[in-house]
Amino acid sequence: MSSLDEHRREVVERLARLDDELAALRTARASDPADDEHDPEGSTLSSDWSRLTGLRADAVVQLELADAALASEADGTYGVCVTCGRQIPPERLAVRPAARQCVACANRG
Numbered sequence: 001m002s003s004l005d006e007h008r009r010e011v012v013e014r015l016a017r018l019d020d021e022l023a024a025l026r027t028a029r030a031s032d033p034a035d036d037e038h039d040p041e042g043s044t045l046s047s048d049w050s051r052l053t054g055l056r057a058d059a060v061v062q063l064e065l066a067d068a069a070l071a072s073e074a075d076g077t078y079g080v081c082v083t084c085g086r087q088i089p090p091e092r093l094a095v096r097p098a099a100r101q102c103v104a105c106a107n108r109g
């Protein structure tokens, strides 16, 4: 299994875990229809909710990147910067297996 497959599996697992937490939170909110504005418990649920949905959005992006990287691995362009066409350094790919840009291009935005 390549590090990319492993990376994707981790992202999928993270996403599943976040979905579980969000589902549990949704249940907690439904069983306690308190006023979010004035109930400290309610506002804790709200901030948990926005933290988890933020993390989930991140994970969805990571998953898309991992899928794109796997596709590029299949067509032989994996590890090549999509912007400048140079090879992405292996140490960067080790840290971010789904990176599609070299550091210079990623920093340029």
Ligand SMILES: [Zn+2]
Pocket: 081, 082, 083, 084, 085, 086, 101, 102, 103, 104, 105, 106
């Ligand atoms: Zn580049």
